[in-house]
Amino acid sequence: MGRKKRARPVASRRAKAGQEEDGGAGEAGAGGSKRERNKREKRARILAAARSLFAEQGFDETTGRQVCERAAVGTGTLFLYVRDKRELLLWVFEQDARRILSRPIPTRGTPVDRWLAFLNPFLALYARDTRLARNYVRELLFRPENPPELMQLNQALRAGLSEIAETAQARGELRKDVGPEEMGSLVAGQYAHLVQAWLGSGRLGARQVRARLRRGLALLVEGLEP
Amino acid sequence: MGRKKRARPVASRRAKAGQEEDGGAGEAGAGGSKRERNKREKRARILAAARSLFAEQGFDETTGRQVCERAAVGTGTLFLYVRDKRELLLWVFEQDARRILSRPIPTRGTPVDRWLAFLNPFLALYARDTRLARNYVRELLFRPENPPELMQLNQALRAGLSEIAETAQARGELRKDVGPEEMGSLVAGQYAHLVQAWLGSGRLGARQVRARLRRGLALLVEGLEP
């Protein structure tokens, strides 16, 4: 029962309310001290090693020791940077997800069009390696103990969907007596469900997911009443 | 890459189209040969041992060896009955899920009422031990390689939701130009999404899930258009 929180390399003293230094892919932060630089480099090496190995062999087939070897760090070091192996996968995908979320929110077409345009890059990302994406989505959705930066990805996705709903309400395209967050939540529900049917149980293909998502959102807007 | 399918104890020669022998909780099947009886008993012991240990200690904290000891079987035997430890948890919940699914489908009230009445027992089951339920839902939803009996649970749930939709269409409560399966799928989407928000990320409580489910389904029926 007694938790033993091991002290990990400090998560960057500054970075209070502001950006996380980056925004692109390249982990380009230019923090000062040698310690911080070393840590960033090591972290970057670990993530790069993990990314390539996961792509080459898959997640389950890649051992932590392999990652450490390719990243040129000791076997114990890995777990100073991630709580466990699964978190490593989450960090790898997090880089991609952030890049997607930094794009501008679509403004053209019907609300359904915009929701789809917003969600499409994620579907494309998952399609690149569905096996890996399955592990990612599973861990992302079912781990309360994930670091906040990771949980925030979900939140950001929902925020984007809500924002689209809000704009649509302002334009008179959607009813105004329902909160945009609630609408966003309904959309997120359909999206998550279809992604799960695709990646999780392999019941659907990527093509079907897109089609069903469009159809489902259209029905959501129209309603099921006669 | 090369899979090595180990031959597990045969899954019961007869039992073709019919019942799975049971229906209640007690694994009461009266199959003939001593072999079959032994296997059933052993399987029942393993499941009972796992169930009690999971309840006492949680899933991660329970070791396979503990289960074997309490079930009075050798450590290797466990994996003749389940592919891995996670599957063990799935089988434990499967017993409960089957019992729930064997109930009659609700027929009273609005379609939303009926969908809720149908889904409520599952929410109650999850509420009994949310930590365990999280593991269960996660594995159930994100493992294509699960045995068919387990994957079928999902399907049965969706079938129930569809049946409710179909009845409602016949009564003129829902539009008839949308397939009942599609409606069921939309409902399942909302349900799954809320369960995930509850068990997965701990974002919601059980109470909120019920409320939001009702609200979400109502909106689904009404539509989001002005």
Next chain:
DNA sequence: CGACGAAACTGATCACGATCAGTTTTGATC
């Protein structure tokens, strides 16, 4: 610069899930 404390790092080590060669049980055949 030298010395010191703290942070970061390391690989030996542990516990666990899973496997497998070897053993026991079962039921069919004579």
Next chain:
DNA sequence: GATCAAAACTGATCGTGATCAGTTTCGTCG
């Protein structure tokens, strides 16, 4: 009953993820 093959079982063993006591690196202060 005796004999045999197939099915089921077993615990020793293996590879893995994760941990920890011991070591190195870094920044600071006299």
